[in-house]
Amino acid sequence: MNVADTQVTRIERSTVDRARKWARANLFNGTANTVLTLVSVTLAAYLIYTLTRFVFVGADWEVVDVNRRLIFLGRYPKEEQWRIWPPMWMVMGLGGLSYGMLSRGSLRDLAWLGAAVVFILAFLATTTNGLLFGGGVLVSIAAYGLGRLSIDRPLLRSKLRLVTIVGWFLVIPFAIILITGFGGVKPALWGGLLLNVLLAAIGIGVGLPLGILLALSRASSLPVLKGFATSIIEITRGGPLIAWLFIARFVLPAFIPDAFETDPIVNSMIVVSLFTGAYVAEIVRGGLQAVDRGQVEAADALGLGTFNVTVFIVLPQAIRAVIPALVSQMIALWKDTTLFAFLGFTDALSGGQAAYNQAAFKGSQIEVLVFVALLFWAVAFGMSRLSQRFERVLGIGVR
Incomplete structure (x- = not known):
């Protein structure tokens, strides 16, 4: 055996030794932990085997292949x-x-x-x-x-x-x-996964800045502004999203003059943005309360105005502190877009339901629902991992 082979063997042994020590310290460092590890590994192996067997052997994906346009685009x-x-x-x-x-x-x-x-x-x-x-x-x-x-x-x-x-x-x-x-294309023809993406994008894109404005207004010393923001936040958070969506879909048009009548999807987007903004406002308000008051006093002593103190000192620290909660709210909104199926809109979930309700594909619910679930999971997982990377770069949770 030459010198190079000896070095490779030593590296391999060193890697194996480190892995063995890590496993002994983290997975098998006691009877309870050992039992928990074995049970978890067994359960994970069974789930992976079952899912793999279903995807590659047991499932018939023809229902998804034939109806992919219905799932992705609906009536677009x-x-x-x-x-x-x-x-x-x-x-x-x-x-x-x-x-x-x-x-x-x-x-x-x-x-x-x-x-x-x-x-x-x-x-x-x-x-x-x-x-x-x-x-x-x-x-x-x-x-x-x-x-x-x-x-x-x-x-x-x-x-x-x-x-x-x-x-x-x-x-x-x-x-x-x-x-x-x-x-x-008119909003009435939007459908499938495209509708879910647009609803979530509008809800996040409008709800996030709206929530920040509501949080700053609620923290304001002006009674009228504070009362107005508090009323919007508490009234909106007092009802479930599905109730507000039903109001926007069936009740609101009865009170709007014909000259100002808008598409039901547009009304729903407004409700989603307002609902998201109310929850974002409370998340950001928690971040505002976490900022040390001494920094504000120091900025005031330096002669910075209220606007500069809020925008350049308080708000960046407040948002940085609540990034995990904000991303969780965004992921929740992304999954909540499936509620639009109950309003008669053809989103990805209702498109999937229409697919497996076809006479030729009776009994294919599992394949369709697994595929739709994967679509939603991929987006949510990407948002979650991007958030974790962002937190790591900013040093959130590191002392």
Whole structure:
């Protein structure tokens, strides 16, 4: 055995020894922990085996393959599908760039997201949409690489940070203008997963700044402003989202003059934005209370105005402290968009229900629901991991 082989053997033994010590210290350091580890591993192995066997052996995915357009787009006109892809590419590119600038992707994250992408592509591979979605994946990968490239290049990183911030601010207006403008598609024809994405995007894009304004208003010393913000927050939070959606869908149109009548989906978007804003306001208000009062007093002593103190000192620290709670609220909103199925809108869930209710696919509920669940999980998982990377970069939870 030569010197190189000896060194490789030593490295392998060292890795095995470290893994053995870690397992003994964390998984088998006592009778109770050992039993819990064995039970957890057995249960995880059984679940993985059952799911894998179902996906590759037992399931019949024809119902998803035939109805994929119904699940993804609902009643959206086929000739107008081109309007969807530029905003989607923009989102995928910004997502990859943000992820690359924040941190290096772990193998576990890439494996999970890669599996989800491959699974979705399996149902789009035979269509033009598969090529377009694959192009978006390539854009996301390239943007991630560019973000990683900027780690050691401060000037490039500064420019990319500006592009990313401006891009996230513009993506929602760009999508709405492209989809509805220039003879585009009316909201009544939006459907499938596209409707869920637009509802969540509008709810987050409008609800987040609205919630910050409500939080600042509630913390204000002006009685009228404080009372107005408090009333909106407490009234909105006093009812469940589904109740407010039913009011927007069936009750509100009866009180609106015909000249101001809007599409039911637009009314629902307004309600979702207001509902999200009310919860975001309370989350941000908790962050405002966590900021040390001494910093405000020090800023006042330096002669900074109220606006500068709030925008540049108090608010950044407050939002930084509540990022985990804000992301949890966003993920909850993303999943709550399935409530629109109860209002008669054709979102991804109701599109799936329509698919397995077809006579040719009776009894295919599991396949459809697993596929729809994967779609929602992939987005929620991506938001969660991006949030964790963001927290790590900002040092949240580190003392």
